[in-house]
Amino acid sequence: MSKGIEIIDVGGVNCYLLEADDGFVLIDTGFSAKCMFLDEVLKKALNKPTEVSKKLKLVILTHGDSDHAGNCKFLRENYGAKIAMHFEDSMMVENGDMSWNRKSKPDRISFTFRLLTFVFGKNSFFDTFKPDIYLQDGQNLAEYGLSVKVIHLPGHSKGSIGILTNEGDLFCGDLIYNFAGFSYIDNLEDFSESINKLKKLSINNLYPGHGKPFSMSYFNKKFMWRIVK
Ligand SMILES: [Zn+2]
Structure with a gap:
């Protein structure tokens, strides 16, 4: 795992806090019912007593489902973070x-x-909002202090994206879960294309929206037979 990644389990949804050059970036935000828990964890991470406190600059949504987008509005209003996702x-x-x-x-x-x-x-009601930034396939996020690339990975939803670090860590959202053998595929054709796209990238580890992170070789062993037609 790249250094500077903290996994925050927000009610069964994995959110990933990444240390950027002069602040933090959060991938996904969890259920709105767990807002106060997320707030506490973020406050601790952003205001470590030994360091100058850092800002949460950006929230990236891997997709628009309410279990991932639940706390965006709160984070924008209380932390000043911009919200980025695929159009x-x-x-x-x-x-x-x-x-x-x-x-x-x-x-x-x-x-x-x-x-x-x-x-x-947890229920899935949340405060709706308009995103600040639309991300595109291949876009790098250097202007937010991160050496990562956006990978468009539709299948679970049309605007699902992954975030791939230079070290080969892929935050894959709900394209693949590592959770009780369960996955939700909305569009099988898009999904198969995304899986094929993923196989061509240099990935070491995958960080899903649900369940524990896993290696690419585990992915090849455990998941391929279910996925590729
Ligand atoms: Zn989810």
Whole structure:
């Protein structure tokens, strides 16, 4: 794992706090019901007594689902962070409709969210917001003090992205979960293309939105047979 990555479990959703050159960047924000917990962890990380306190500059959303976007508005209002995501998931967070730009019928999507509520015991209501920045495939985030690249990985949702560090760590959002063999694929064609794209990148470890991080070789052993047609 690259140094300067802290994994924060926000009610069953992995959020990743990355140390940038002169501040921090947070990938995903968890359920809104866990807002105070996230606030506490961030305050501790940003105000270490031995160091000058650092700012949370940017929040990157791997996709627009409410279990990941739940605390964006709070973080913008209380930390001044800008919110960045792919345009193709933007209306999910602007109007709170998780079926926007998805192929699956709204019934299947609401069933999945009911299942999430059941598994994690958190509801998925959240404060909607308009993103500040739209990210594109191949974009680097040097201006935010991070040596990473944005990788567009649709499949779970149209605007799903991964964030790949120079060290080969990929934050893959919900493209692949490492959680009870469960995954939610909205568009199988997009998903297969994203998996093929991923195989061509230099990746050492994957950091999913749910479940423990895993290596690329574990991915090849455990996941490939289920994924590639
Ligand atoms: Zn999720």
